[in-house]
Every structure is written in C-alpha cells, then in structure tokens.
Amino acid sequence: MRRLDIVSGATLTLLGLITIFVIVPNQISGSSEYGIAPDVFPLTLLWTTTFFAALLCVSRLLKKDTQEERTPLPxxxxxxxxxxxxxxxxxxxxxxxxxxxxxxxxxxxxxxxxxxxxxxxxxxxxxxxxxxxxxxxxxxxxxxxxxx
Amino acid sequence: MDQIIAGIGDALTLINILYVALGVFIGIFVGAIPGLNAPMAIAIAVPITFYMSPLAGIAFLIGINKGGTFGGSIAAILLNTPGSPEATSTAFDGYPLARQGKGLKALKMALYSSVFGDTFSDIVLFTVAAPLALVALKMGPPEMTAILIFSLTIIAGLAGKSMIRGLIAAALGGFLSTVGLDIETAEPRLTFGFVELDDGIPLLPMAIGLLALSEIIIQIENHVLAKERDTGSIDVFSRDVPRENKAVSGREFMGCFRTIIRSSFIGTGIGALPGIGAVVAGFLGYAAARRASKNPDEFGTGKLEGIAAAEAANSAVTGANLIPLLALGIPGSLSAAILIGAFLIHGVDPGPLIFKEYPRLVYGIFGAMVIANILNFVIGSFGLRFFALLVRFPKSVIHPIIVVLCIAGAFAIGNTVFSISIMVVFAVLGYFMRKLDFSFATFIIGFALGENFEISFRQTVILFAENPAELLTHWIALGFILLTLFSVWRILRRGTN
Structure with missing residues (x-):
C-alpha cells in the first residue's frame, strides 16, 4: 500500500488545497452578520482532511519499506x-x-x-x-x- | 408504562409481524449470497419503507439486519466464503465441519448461537438505552460537540486498517455533509447551481452507491477479469448423511453454552462502542473461546464451539449497535448509519429526545426486535434447505439484477434521475475507497453525523464566543476533548498507521 498511499495522500492534499483556495471562495460566502460564516465549518473539515492526507503521504515517504507490495490497483x-x-x-x-x-x-x-x-x-x-x-x-x- | 404496552401492541399487529418476517427472510437470503450483506440490502430497501408506517419500516430494516447476520454464516460454512465479512471467523470451524459431513449441524449451531447472542444484546439495549438517553439530555452543545469529535476519531481509528485513512474518510464525509443550504443564512454551499443539491447530498443514494453498487462493480470485475475461483459447495442434505450429523443435541448445545454467553458479552460490549463492528467481535469471541478451551488445538479443525463463539459474538453486535444511535444519535455501525436515513424519512430524529418524543415508536421497535429474533430462529430453521441452495445461485445472473435494483431504489428516494446520478458517482468513489482501503463505513458515519456536528459546533461557538474560558468549566466536554487529543497523539505516534 505504500506507493498507493503516497499517491492517494498527495492527490487528496492537492485536491484539498484546490478546494480550499479555489472552489470554496467561489461557492460559499465567507461572511455572516450573525454567528459564524457559512464557510467556517466546511473549511475546518477540509483543512482536517488535507492535513491528514498530507500526513499520510509524508509518513509513507519517510517509511523505509524495502518490500514493495503488489499494487492493488493495476x-x-x-x-x-x-x-x-x-x-x-x-x-x-x-x-x-x-x-x-x-x-x-x-x-x-x-x-x-x-x-x-x-x-x-x-x-x-x-x-x-x-x-x-x-x-x-x-x-x-x-x-x-x-x-x- | 402505557407507552411501552402500546408500543409492544403495535409491534404485534399482523402487518408488522409480516414485515419483520419479510425483512428477516430478505436478510438471510441476501446474507447467504457471497459478496452481498445486510447493510447493502438495508440501503437498497430503505426507499421501500417510504410507504410503510415508521414502525413497520424500521422493523422491516431491523429484520433484514438480523437475518443478514445469520445469513452470512451459510456461505461461510458451505463454501468457506463468508457471505458477509463478520462471518469470516465462522468459516474457521464451519467449513471443516461441513467437509466432515456435519454441515447441517454446523448451520444449526450457527443459527442457535446467532439468535442467542442477538437476543442477549437486545435485552442490554432495552435496559441501557433509555437511562443513557436521560444522561445525554442533560448535555449541552459543547458536550455534544466533544462527544461527536471523540466518536468520529474512535470510529476513524478502529473501523479500518489505518487510522490516518480513517480520519481522512471521516473528515471527507463530514465535509460533504455541508453541501446544500447553510443552516443559518440559507446561502447555498457547494451546490454548483444544482437546485437538487439545495437540501444537501441525499444520504440514501449515496449509501446505495458506496455500499451496494461499488461492491457489485468489484464482484463483476472479479468475474470479468477472471480473478475469482470457484469453491465447490457441499450438499449437507444428502440422505447419506447420518441423522446425528444433521442436528445439534441438547448436550452439544449445553457444552457450548458458556462460550455462547462469553461471546454474547464480548459482542454486546463491542457493539455498544461506535465503530468497531461485528467482524472484530467475531474474531475476539473466537479468540476468547480458544484461550478458554482445554483443547485449543482443536479449534480450526471443525469444532462446534468455534462456530458458537464466532456467531454469538458477531450477532450480539446487532442490538448493541443501536445503543449509541438511540441514546446519543451516534450511529455505531454502517447499518445504524443507514437506519438514521430511514428514521429521518419518517420524520423521526434519532437521539436522546426520541424516548421523550416517540416513546411508543421506540418500544414498538424493541418489540419488533424480539419478534425478529423469534422469526430469525423459525425462518432460519425451516428455510435452511432453501438458503443453502442460494449459495449456488450464479453470480452472473444475480449481480446484474442487483445493479438494476440499485437504480430503481435510488430513483425511488427522490423520484428523480438526479438521485441515480448521485448513486453512480458514489459507486465509483466507493470502488476507489475499497481498493485504496479508505473506510467507507467511516465516511458514511462522518456524513450522517455531519449536520448534527455542525449545529453543535455553531451553537458552542455562539455561546462561548464572548468568553471562551467558560468552556473550561464544562468537565464532560473537556474530558472528551482530552480523550480525543490522546487518541490523535496515539495516531501520530504510530505514524505509519
């Protein structure tokens, strides 16, 4: 799973960043007259997703794995x-x-x-x-x- | 008391008993076919419940869940291929017994211990859920937010093989639950101009896509790309099989009784905790029985006790899974997450208030659960010959039919083709989640909890925006936040997981 984790982690990180900086500002209002803005909660979860996706990628990159498993996604x-x-x-x-x-x-x-x-x-x-x-x-x- | 009696009376009406019986039958039917399982059947069946009363609908789905848990053992014993994942540990001793010509004995022991474990956990549910809901009612938004964060972390950590992948799935599920109109300002969020998304992504087409269609795509792929090998089925009803190999004697059952009780405790304990599930319960029950046995080496060679241990444990999860759902509104498993959808389409919000607002319905459900256990025993006993035949049904016929059934089910939810499109999108997503080992169960639970999580989160922010230090006086919330931080620290410490 190591190589796939790196690829899926990197892909999700990239998609997360694109969503945070491009899609969300265009699709969700960032201000509200009362309470908290509509984009706060989605952004919190997006940052969480992106953080763990990056962590997945980095942790697998740092992992010394001499035996490469068979790819489950040929x-x-x-x-x-x-x-x-x-x-x-x-x-x-x-x-x-x-x-x-x-x-x-x-x-x-x-x-x-x-x-x-x-x-x-x-x-x-x-x-x-x-x-x-x-x-x-x-x-x-x-x-x-x-x-x- | 009146509500309890009225609820049980509702459950005992002929129409509700028939719906429960139908649910149990469908559950065993689906469970017996390798590759199909109860959550999948529940997801497809939810739209059918639109036109039933809330009690009949929920009871029907619970019947499917209970039947499916036992049904999975049929293929495990006869084919060495678990009909559902939780029956994996049943195959360890079930298949060797079937090879010894004792397949019917093994199937009967699986049925008896499954029904026992299930009934045991239902009794715990009946006694624990209402007092727990009373405690939950005393909690405010910060406590609920902290409990939801903690539950999601635990579910993410325990549901799959990797904690990080689980957390990604939970957060992603939660994020997708924010699609639709904002709960405060009613401004659209991530709808991309589709009015169909104003109410958010519908849970049920998503669940059908993730659970059923993606699994069927993988099954078809295995077939088309010729990755699957055929394991021969064993005829357990042959006239050559001696009578004593076809039945479980009272002595044999009593010999396994301690194991069944132990496994029922294990399964109930695991079922009450969100996210762990029946697969783990089955393995733990089996391992505990092996450790306690005087002859542990006999396990895996065709020991009746092994089947009893696995089946009682994995079935005991079914009832206990509803404890966090009914008491806290937190689905402890995939089936419970889909049941949330079923409750919502009948206008019932599962959570601590359900005991106050719909006591008659809740006790009706409890009554229906008892009926489902009895019917599981009756239908399982009399239908064994039929269900054993199902494991031989050609996949090349059944899988295409299920694809069309998924399409019909998805359409029925909103009477719109858009629902089918949602299902297809999530089927493809589910395919990749399965292949890349991202827990789709965690994803769905994250999605199902998303809205309540956001409401509690927002209420907490509004309540404590002026004076955040006041949050420190909420000991329960603080305790759960510390527990969450501890869990995350463990994840980070383990790093590679």
Missing part, C-alpha cells in the same frame, strides 16, 4: 472501472430519456453477457427482459413509485 482495473462508469452514465441517460424498462433491459443484458452468460442465451433474454418489467410493476403498483 491499470486494467482502472480501465475496467472507467468503462463501467461510462456504461452506468449511459444507462442513466437512457433511463432519463427513454425509460427504466429499456435502460434496465440493456443494463442486465450487457452485464450478463460480459459475465459469460452468452452461453445461456435463453436465460439471458428471460432475465434481462422480465426483471426490469417486474421491478417496474412492483414499484408502481406496490410502492406507488412510477419509475421513469
């Missing part, structure tokens, strides 16, 4: 989560513009296919079509939530 996993994030964003867009049933069918079918269910195409078809339809009905009739 590139192919980062690539995988990026693909999943884009996929989920696409599903959200489909649900917003077309509807839950179509988005749900696509989501289940693609994920089942990716997980090797193409060998059982009947099961893949049945599960991907029936699940969103049943959920839609259950949420609508039972919980009175009309899904999009």
């Amino acid at each position: 590139f192919r996993e980062i690539k995988f989560v990026a693909v999943i994030a884009v996929f989920l964003a696409a599903i959200v867009t489909i649900i917003a513009y077309v509807g839950f049933i179509v988005g749900g069918i696509i989501a289940i079918a693609v994920l089942m296919f990716a997980m090797g269910e193409y060998r059982h195409w009947v099961r893949l078809t049945l599960v991907s079509v029936l699940t969103p339809a049943i959920l839609y009905l259950v949420f609508w009739k039972l919980f009175h939530v009309p899904l999009p």
Whole structure:
C-alpha cells in the first residue's frame, strides 16, 4: 500500500488545497452578520482532511519499506472501472430519456453477457427482459413509485 | 408504562409481524449470497419503507439486519466464503465441519448461537438505552460537540486498517455533509447551481452507491477479469448423511453454552462502542473461546464451539449497535448509519429526545426486535434447505439484477434521475475507497453525523464566543476533548498507521 498511499495522500492534499483556495471562495460566502460564516465549518473539515492526507503521504515517504507490495490497483482495473462508469452514465441517460424498462433491459443484458452468460442465451433474454418489467410493476403498483 | 404496552401492541399487529418476517427472510437470503450483506440490502430497501408506517419500516430494516447476520454464516460454512465479512471467523470451524459431513449441524449451531447472542444484546439495549438517553439530555452543545469529535476519531481509528485513512474518510464525509443550504443564512454551499443539491447530498443514494453498487462493480470485475475461483459447495442434505450429523443435541448445545454467553458479552460490549463492528467481535469471541478451551488445538479443525463463539459474538453486535444511535444519535455501525436515513424519512430524529418524543415508536421497535429474533430462529430453521441452495445461485445472473435494483431504489428516494446520478458517482468513489482501503463505513458515519456536528459546533461557538474560558468549566466536554487529543497523539505516534 505504500506507493498507493503516497499517491492517494498527495492527490487528496492537492485536491484539498484546490478546494480550499479555489472552489470554496467561489461557492460559499465567507461572511455572516450573525454567528459564524457559512464557510467556517466546511473549511475546518477540509483543512482536517488535507492535513491528514498530507500526513499520510509524508509518513509513507519517510517509511523505509524495502518490500514493495503488489499494487492493488493495476491499470486494467482502472480501465475496467472507467468503462463501467461510462456504461452506468449511459444507462442513466437512457433511463432519463427513454425509460427504466429499456435502460434496465440493456443494463442486465450487457452485464450478463460480459459475465459469460452468452452461453445461456435463453436465460439471458428471460432475465434481462422480465426483471426490469417486474421491478417496474412492483414499484408502481406496490410502492406507488412510477419509475421513469 | 402505557407507552411501552402500546408500543409492544403495535409491534404485534399482523402487518408488522409480516414485515419483520419479510425483512428477516430478505436478510438471510441476501446474507447467504457471497459478496452481498445486510447493510447493502438495508440501503437498497430503505426507499421501500417510504410507504410503510415508521414502525413497520424500521422493523422491516431491523429484520433484514438480523437475518443478514445469520445469513452470512451459510456461505461461510458451505463454501468457506463468508457471505458477509463478520462471518469470516465462522468459516474457521464451519467449513471443516461441513467437509466432515456435519454441515447441517454446523448451520444449526450457527443459527442457535446467532439468535442467542442477538437476543442477549437486545435485552442490554432495552435496559441501557433509555437511562443513557436521560444522561445525554442533560448535555449541552459543547458536550455534544466533544462527544461527536471523540466518536468520529474512535470510529476513524478502529473501523479500518489505518487510522490516518480513517480520519481522512471521516473528515471527507463530514465535509460533504455541508453541501446544500447553510443552516443559518440559507446561502447555498457547494451546490454548483444544482437546485437538487439545495437540501444537501441525499444520504440514501449515496449509501446505495458506496455500499451496494461499488461492491457489485468489484464482484463483476472479479468475474470479468477472471480473478475469482470457484469453491465447490457441499450438499449437507444428502440422505447419506447420518441423522446425528444433521442436528445439534441438547448436550452439544449445553457444552457450548458458556462460550455462547462469553461471546454474547464480548459482542454486546463491542457493539455498544461506535465503530468497531461485528467482524472484530467475531474474531475476539473466537479468540476468547480458544484461550478458554482445554483443547485449543482443536479449534480450526471443525469444532462446534468455534462456530458458537464466532456467531454469538458477531450477532450480539446487532442490538448493541443501536445503543449509541438511540441514546446519543451516534450511529455505531454502517447499518445504524443507514437506519438514521430511514428514521429521518419518517420524520423521526434519532437521539436522546426520541424516548421523550416517540416513546411508543421506540418500544414498538424493541418489540419488533424480539419478534425478529423469534422469526430469525423459525425462518432460519425451516428455510435452511432453501438458503443453502442460494449459495449456488450464479453470480452472473444475480449481480446484474442487483445493479438494476440499485437504480430503481435510488430513483425511488427522490423520484428523480438526479438521485441515480448521485448513486453512480458514489459507486465509483466507493470502488476507489475499497481498493485504496479508505473506510467507507467511516465516511458514511462522518456524513450522517455531519449536520448534527455542525449545529453543535455553531451553537458552542455562539455561546462561548464572548468568553471562551467558560468552556473550561464544562468537565464532560473537556474530558472528551482530552480523550480525543490522546487518541490523535496515539495516531501520530504510530505514524505509519
């Protein structure tokens, strides 16, 4: 974890400083006529986060670690989560513009296919079509939530 | 007294019993599937409780929590793969027993000790929470601020492997809770022009993303990138298995009774402290039983006592976890943090005032907890054959279904696609938190406590701005601040952690 701690600590420190000096002044008012200003509490927590992030980075840098552990975040996993994030964003867009049933069918079918269910195409078809339809009905009739 | 009777009467209505039964069933069902656990199921199920009465909704979720704790042991015993993290220590002796053809005996012992430990901690909750709430009511803003700072430090220090990473997660969670309109001036903070964020980041879509969807992404990743190996399940119901290997005799149970009592004490003690959790309780219960045993070497080879020790301890955390939630408004665990969301959607603010403002609801919940324990025993006993089959259910079918269930659940919370987007963002964040070992439990608890923390903090500043020296006369607050400083000093001293 040493190398990852250094990278994540440094990244969080940098993000913390950007938030403190750039984002917060633009997004939160720094003055109040009564009590304390709206930015005091968020800034207190941000400084705390940034301090411990920097501490994480520095403490790992000072740590003499001769044995480098296997990285728990190889590139192919980062690539995988990026693909999943884009996929989920696409599903959200489909649900917003077309509807839950179509988005749900696509989501289940693609994920089942990716997980090797193409060998059982009947099961893949049945599960991907029936699940969103049943959920839609259950949420609508039972919980009175009309899904999009 | 009238409120107690009325509350218990509410819990005993048929509809509430049915909801509790459904919750227990879902809990065992979800717990039995490796990779899925009770907090995940609770997060997804909270939106469903919108349309239930507050008691039915909370009781339903508590049922899931209780069922899930036992459910985790099923996969641990039959697959050597804990269905939920707290069942890890159950697998030490459960799986060897299953391999010896005594899987059903192991499952039954897990059920009996789980229900016993759970009931024990519920009794402690019933007797301790109300007096503790009375003490908490006498505390002012400085005391509450100091207790919240101390709790967050302890949770951050104990919930994960690294204290520094825990503190980062807690502070980050607290920071994100400040998004939305300022509580005094009503000026927007970090909303970036999104009106949907005026009320802040919604807890439940965030919890679904962090808890359920991020875990499912990792499970899918393991499957797609072929990192997972298949461990064969054992058929414990085979006709070839002798009858004595399928049941726990009275003598066997009584032989483990001291262990069960000891583990129940350990689990209850740990559950009452914020942040430690059922995983640690399971290991401590197991270790204590091993130390106390005349034959410690037999542990790990298929000893019934090992299962009893682990299950009684990890289940005893469930009830005791509600002590800090109901008495102080501080969630002691992930499930308790999500339960805060469930309480809030029903207009109930968990904390010391709950005993004064909603006594009937609280005693109704207590009644429902007892019912849940009985139903856990009944459903667990009669449904073992069915639940044992679940461990064989293909992940390639169940995980995609859960993704769509998460989407539906997130939408139902606010009836808006924005909630789904929030869930997706936090799912990706949760993925990285899991990979980089930042405690997402601490993050969620930090987030859930954020608003109360800010209110107490602001009240303290306003009250003592003129004369800060007066704070020195508040001994309880001072004591907790000193305890916090001591904890932080220990963290800094350990440096690398």
